Amino acid sequence: MVIFEEVTKIYPGNVKAVDSLCLKVKRGELVVLIGPSGCGKTTTLKMVNRLIEPSSGKIFLAGTDTDELDAVELRRRIGYVIQNIGLFPHKTVASNIAVVPRLKKWSPKDVDKRVDELLGMVGMEPKLYRNRFPNELSGGQQQRIGVLRALAAEPEVMLMDEPFGALDPITRDQLQDELKRLQQRLHKTIIFVTHDMDEALKIADKIVIMKDGLILQAASPEEILQQPANDFVRHFIGEDRLIRRPEQVLVSEVMLKKPVKIEYYKGLRQGLVRMREESVDSLLIVDNDDIFLGVVDVRDIQANLNNKRKTLQDIMHERPTVNENDNVKAVVKLMVGNGIRFVPAVDEKGHLKGIVTRSCVVNFILDYM
Numbered sequence: 001m002v003i004f005e006e007v008t009k010i011y012p013g014n015v016k017a018v019d020s021l022c023l024k025v026k027r028g029e030l031v032v033l034i035g036p037s038g039c040g041k042t043t044t045l046k047m048v049n050r051l052i053e054p055s056s057g058k059i060f061l062a063g064t065d066t067d068e069l070d071a072v073e074l075r076r077r078i079g080y081v082i083q084n085i086g087l088f089p090h091k092t093v094a095s096n097i098a099v100v101p102r103l104k105k106w107s108p109k110d111v112d113k114r115v116d117e118l119l120g121m122v123g124m125e126p127k128l129y130r131n132r133f134p135n136e137l138s139g140g141q142q143q144r145i146g147v148l149r150a151l152a153a154e155p156e157v158m159l160m161d162e163p164f165g166a167l168d169p170i171t172r173d174q175l176q177d178e179l180k181r182l183q184q185r186l187h188k189t190i191i192f193v194t195h196d197m198d199e200a201l202k203i204a205d206k207i208v209i210m211k212d213g214l215i216l217q218a219a220s221p222e223e224i225l226q227q228p229a230n231d232f233v234r235h236f237i238g239e240d241r242l243i244r245r246p247e248q249v250l251v252s253e254v255m256l257k258k259p260v261k262i263e264y265y266k267g268l269r270q271g272l273v274r275m276r277e278e279s280v281d282s283l284l285i286v287d288n289d290d291i292f293l294g295v296v297d298v299r300d301i302q303a304n305l306n307n308k309r310k311t312l313q314d315i316m317h318e319r320p321t322v323n324e325n326d327n328v329k330a331v332v333k334l335m336v337g338n339g340i341r342f343v344p345a346v347d348e349k350g351h352l353k354g355i356v357t358r359s360c361v362v363n364f365i366l367d368y369m
């Protein structure tokens with residue numbers, strides 16, 4: 001729907017605000033441009049409706065080179081919403097929304113119908129709001145009217161430059177939801193600028209991360225979180241938002257660090273007491289240096305309780321282990337492959353470091369889904 005081909009903008013003083021930018025925005029797609037202040041977001045946006053002319057390169061709107069279109073005509077086909085709204089203060093809500101439909105010479109009846117329909121879409125009762133003036137609305141309501149005004153003449157494309165930047169977090173959140181709903185219902189093609197990563201992750205079909213007029217990465221939110229293109233992107237997203245792939249998570253991060261263990265030479269009754277104290281039905285058997293030796297479970301003990309000479313090492317059995325620095329996938333494989341409920345985790349020398357139980361694995365899966 002909108003195609004940027006090698007678009008460059010150099011401002012007087014040789015400021016290269018946008019540098020050979022190539023980008024395809026599909027019909028019905030919501031693309032978010034994000035990046036640090038001064039990276040060229042607003043410049044990129046304004047070149048689409050030719051509020052700024054590119055120094056070189058081409059921008060196509062629905063297959064037509066925008067350079068070949070009349071700039072005024074072009075702007076009527078494109079809705080534009082900015083941070084400080086710019087509603088006309090002396091016009092009512094209805095007249096503000098109706099600006100472009102009137103310019104397009106819609107009949108008064110069609111205009112009225114459209115205004116009421118739009119107000120209804122964002123939950124503002126037309127009777128109550130159509131005749132108010134902008135200063136009789138809250139900031140969030142004004143911004144809604146700004147969005148409705150841009151939508152009014154059914155533009156093919158919407159450009160939105162930090163439209164919710166000045167709003168409180170709750171209103172902002174509501175408007176993001178509303179925008180996403182409107183976009184999905186009306187299949188609008190939207191290019192949206194923000195510097196708020198949460199906003200981008202929430203609403204975008206595709207996120208375009210810019211720096212110094214260049215695109216560093218353009219991909220779905222999912223992909224960006226999973227595979228940031230470089231350290232700048234990684235840092236910009238914030239480490240805590242990044243999704244680590246399961247193969248990057250270590251056993252030591254999911255295991256329980258205090259497994260219930262007991263020395264091999266202890267008697268069976270001692271084993272039983274330990275199980276009761278800790279409310280477990282198996283014990284990990286270790287030597288004096290904490291090297292893992294094997295496993296004993298409650299049924300093994302009960303079956304041998306009459307034999308007073310036996311110690312735990314006589315009745316323990318082997319159990320595969322994982323290294324604490326292995327990735328979690330190794331444990332899952334081991335558990336599923338052998339039908340076992342838990343796997344001891346050891347270090348290089350065989351010291352017992354922890355235990356991975358099924359519930360550890362379930363929690364891990366829930367965390368990383």
Ligand SMILES: Nc1ncnc2c1ncn2[C@@H]1O[C@H](COP(=O)(O)OP(=O)(O)OP(=O)(O)O)[C@@H](O)[C@H]1O
Nearest residue numbers: 011012015017036037038039040041042043044195
């Ligand atoms: N009219 C202008 N004349 C000269 N330089 C300009 C002009 N407008 C913008 N610039 C420069 O171009 C670069 C990109 O500006 P732009 O407004 O596109 O950034 P932005 O990514 O929208 O930043 P912000 O997040 O602060 O809104 C900046 O270095 C800016 O100083």
Ligand SMILES: [Mg+2]
Nearest residue numbers: 041042043161
């Ligand atoms: Mg800007």
